[in-house]
Amino acid sequence: MHGSSTTLWGLSLLLLIALVAPPARAQDCNCTTQSGFLLRTLEYNGQKHRYQVFVPPDYTPERTWPVILFLHGAGERGTDGFKPTAVGIGQAIRMNVERFPAIVVFPQVPPGRAWFGEQAEVAMAALDEVMATYSVDPERVYLTGLSMGGHGTWYVAYHWPDRFAAIVPICGFVVFPETARGFFGELPPGQMEIQSAEDPYRKVAERIKHLPIWVFHGADDPVVPVEAPVAWWRCCANWAPTCSTPNTKASGTTRGIRPTPSRLSCPGCFRIAARRSEAYRMMMCELDRVVLVQDLPGHGLEAGDVGTVVHVYGEGEGYEVEFVGGEGETVAVITLGPEDIRPMRF
DSSP states (O other), X not given: OOOOOHHHHHHHHHHHHHHOOOXXXXXXXXOSSOOEEEEEEEEEXXXXXXXXXXXXXXXXXXXXXXXXXXXXXXXXXXXXXOGGGGSTHHHHHHHXXXXXXXXXXXXXXXXXXXXXXXXXXXXXXXXXXXXXXXXXXXEEEXXXXXXXXXXXXXXXXXXXXXXXXXXXXXXXXXXXXXXXXXXXXXXXXXHHHXXXXXXXXXXXXXXXXXXXXXXXXXXXXXXXXXXXXXXXXXXXXXXXXXXXXXXXXXXXXXXXXXXXXXXXXXXXXXXXXXXXXXXXXGGOOTTOEEEEOSOBGGGTBOTTOEEEEEEEETTTTEEEEEEEOTTSOEEEEEEEOTTTEEETTO
16 A cells, blocks of 8 residues: 555665664563563453553653554554554654653554544553553643554544644545445444534544644655645644645645655654654644743743744754743743753643
8 A cells, every 4th residue: 555665665674673673572461660562462342452562661650651642554454463563653663762752552453444433442442551551641642643544543533632632643534435445344433423524624623623733644645645634734724823834845844734755754754753852842833832841040041931932943953932021021032952842731
């Protein structure tokens, strides 16, 4: 479904082997003292489902950790519990483990199924199990997925709109085409609720308009046309004045659609997102209110002071932030890194 590039994936595999030497198989373990990719088993409605959880090497229950729920694409369906970690964020973690200070949950859809109905419920059950096992921050739970999992990201966010701090759909679709029915099976009521709406994109946008959303989609995607996320963007732009305008010639900005050259760039999406110390940092954009997380005595500022982003450098590598005093006067305008501030809403 995603095309092929032997050279690209061959180089990625060589990098993976050179940088990381993981065990041959993950262990099915309920132990919270282990780190890395751990195989877990969940029982739901009398059926056992395997999934994996990534635990950072420096995990400690002495602090709370953000959690990412990752939904894989159609090519990783199965019952082994291992395939979902071989693509997307799993691959990115193995290549740059230090860039992902978060617990990541990897549920798996069985053959012939998709991320809707009971399979979406299983994914949420896996997330709940991990959150009950580890020391996590319920205010920093993030959702992402690619291709079929990109659709799952829209679907899960629609049905559980208050569970996530932000979502990142990658080359996903909202409406199932008729030609895909045989590939994914019959559509359950939860999908038909969206599918049968007069404007499915508006229906989804209305439900999740409160969420920060960053969409990645290949401008030349031969499987899921880029028009799908553009249609969603047109709906959300009515409620979100800071929503970025999709532009296939631009490098992209936050809260909008970041076009990518092809579907093979999906792992790169996670490397881009990993430039921030946590997923929510990529959601800051111009005019956002942000909170300083450390003292800046040279500027007379303290952790907790609130400022406004007046300029974003690149894709969030830096931010120009204005701080004002009680009378409305400008106290300082400072260039800060993503590690220095956090969005006020979180």
